[in-house]
Amino acid sequence: xxxxxxxxxxxxxxxxxxxxxxxxxxxxxxxxxxxxxxxxxxxxxxxxxxxxxxxxxxxxxxxxxxxxxxxxxxxxxxxxxxxxxxxxxxxxxxxxxxx
Numbered sequence: 001x002x003x004x005x006x007x008x009x010x011x012x013x014x015x016x017x018x019x020x021x022x023x024x025x026x027x028x029x030x031x032x033x034x035x036x037x038x039x040x041x042x043x044x045x046x047x048x049x050x051x052x053x054x055x056x057x058x059x060x061x062x063x064x065x066x067x068x069x070x071x072x073x074x075x076x077x078x079x080x081x082x083x084x085x086x087x088x089x090x091x092x093x094x095x096x097x098x099x
Contacts, residue, residue, distance in 0.1 A: 002030045004048035010060050010072060022063050026056035042083060049079045 005027045012019040030048050032040065057074045064072045 002032060002044055002048070004028050004030060004044060004052065006049045006052040006056055008056050008060060008074070010064070010074075012069070012072070020064065020067065020069060022060055022067075024056055024059045024063065026052045026059065028052050045083045045086075046079045049077075053077060053079075 005025055007023065007025040009021070009023040011021045028048060028051060030044075030051075032043060035043055053076075061071055061073055064070075
């Protein structure tokens, strides 16, 4: 059993002034079975946030609209691409330190 929390901060600015700032967290409890331990991290980092994202997107859109601002609809996010980017960043300092 794993817990995943997805937090999104949404900031709207006009020039250098902040129009609004909304932050929301969406959590989920996931039971994951049949996945080898070496593949668990990608499942938690990619699949779990992918399940949670539509809910947090709806929460943010609702909060912004209820506050009287035009609706904000977040574009889909590729959590796989974010995970791959994070892996590349983690490996880069190790490669630089060796050189």
